[in-house]
Each structure stands twice: as C-alpha cells, then as structure tokens.
Amino acid sequence: xxxxxxxxxxxxxxxxxxxxITCRASLHISSxxxxxxxxxxxxxxxLIYAASTLQSGVPSRFSGSGSGTDFTLTISSLQPExxxxxxxxxxxxxxxTFGPGTKVNIK
Amino acid sequence: QLQLQxxxxxxxxxxxxxxxxxxxxxxSISSSAYYWGWIRQAPGKGLEWxxxxxxxxxxxxxxxxxxxxxxxxxxxxxxxSLELNSVTAxxxxxxxxxxxxxxxxxxxxxxxxxxxxxx
Numbered sequence: 587x588x589x590x591x592x593x594x595x596x597x598x599x600x601x602x603x604x605x606x607i608t609c610r611a612s613l614h615i616s617s618x619x620x621x622x623x624x625x626x627x628x629x630x631x632x633l634i635y636a637a638s639t640l641q642s643g644v645p646s647r648f649s650g651s652g653s654g655t656d657f658t659l660t661i662s663s664l665q666p667e668x669x670x671x672x673x674x675x676x677x678x679x680x681x682x683t684f685g686p687g688t689k690v691n692i693k
Numbered sequence: 694q695l696q697l698q699x700x701x702x703x704x705x706x707x708x709x710x711x712x713x714x715x716x717x718x719x720x721s722i723s724s725s726a727y728y729w730g731w732i733r734q735a736p737g738k739g740l741e742w743x744x745x746x747x748x749x750x751x752x753x754x755x756x757x758x759x760x761x762x763x764x765x766x767x768x769x770x771x772x773x774s775l776e777l778n779s780v781t782a783x784x785x786x787x788x789x790x791x792x793x794x795x796x797x798x799x800x801x802x803x804x805x806x807x808x809x810x811x812x
Contacts, residue, residue: 587756620798622740629789629805630740635798673740677797680753682730684740 590685605661609674618678697803715790728793733786
C-alpha cells in the first residue's frame, strides 16, 4: 500500500511569506496527487489535483508541483485566510490514502 | 451542483454497528463519472479514507478497516451507505461522505456528521 508523509507537520509564517509543504509517497504515483485545504471546523476542499492543476476558484497564489514520489504545495504569499491544515492524497490506486497533514499558522 | 448529506445516529454503543447514509442530490448516483466514498476524522486528527464504491457495486476499502466495513449503494434512493461493525471508542469521529469525480479526487463533500461511540 502507498504511504504518504508530509513535512513539516506544522509551520508558522508571516503574512506575505512564501510557504512550501512537501508530500512524499512510498511508491511511484505518477501525478495522481491532490492537495486539500481544511480550515478549522470546516469541510476539506480540493486545491490542486493531478499534482499541479489548480481547482476552479482557488487563488493563484496556490501552486503544486512534482511527480513520481515527491510533491510540493506552495503558497506564494501567505494570507490570513490561508490558516488551515493541508493534506495531500494519493488517487493513483486504492487505498486512497491521505497524508498526515501540515498545519499552517500566521506568525 | 452535486450535494451530499450524511444522516444517521450520533451515538453508538461499543461493540454495536455504526450505520450512516449519504443522500446525493443534484446528480445521479448511477453516473459513470463518480465513485462514492466515506472519510472520517477523529477529534483533533487527520483525514482517514474508509472506502469507496462505484454504482455498479465495486468496492474499495481501507485495509485497516476492511474486516469491519461495508459500503453499499441504493440507486433507487440516490443514496449510499456505510456500516462499520464492532465499534470502539477509537471509531469516534466526524464521518464525511464524498463524491470522487474523474480523476478520483474527492471534489464534493458532505458537511460531516459526528458519531460518538460510548455506552
């Protein structure tokens, strides 16, 4: 089964900072990776799929890259409304595992 | 716009069976474009995929829960359901139903329902 790890587990950054979150898969998953944002008390929502395709309506400060086993989610200029936990998810094959999450706060 | 809504008991006793239903509106559960899944989130924890089903009946389960989980679909009611048996306190979580589009990303989510396992 494919396992996903994320780093860092949490981070604090200032408004306007560039933030990078990484996700590593235990097996090659091509570009079958999605990123979700979950704000406190809210339902998760898709930010990016196919590793780098921005979901409709998602601000362009979010971007994704990578393929194979190593992936990155970047927020180019952190905004207060970006405080959330971010999860990566494999959908190459079942089990459709999620990563453990990265909690992003404002410094 | 596809909408999903979970329903079921909010309290289940240990060793009993947790049963939830997800009502799908704004689209057909028989659509070939979708898989239908369940995800849960224990208090303060991350997201855990439970399993998914295709309307024709193909099911995919998390290996860690496979022995206790059944997901089924009722096309006549445009619903799909989750059963998790032999529950313990560790199964206390918010349970989400979700629609996996093409690609198999969870594009559509229900609001989630908290299920507490306690006597």
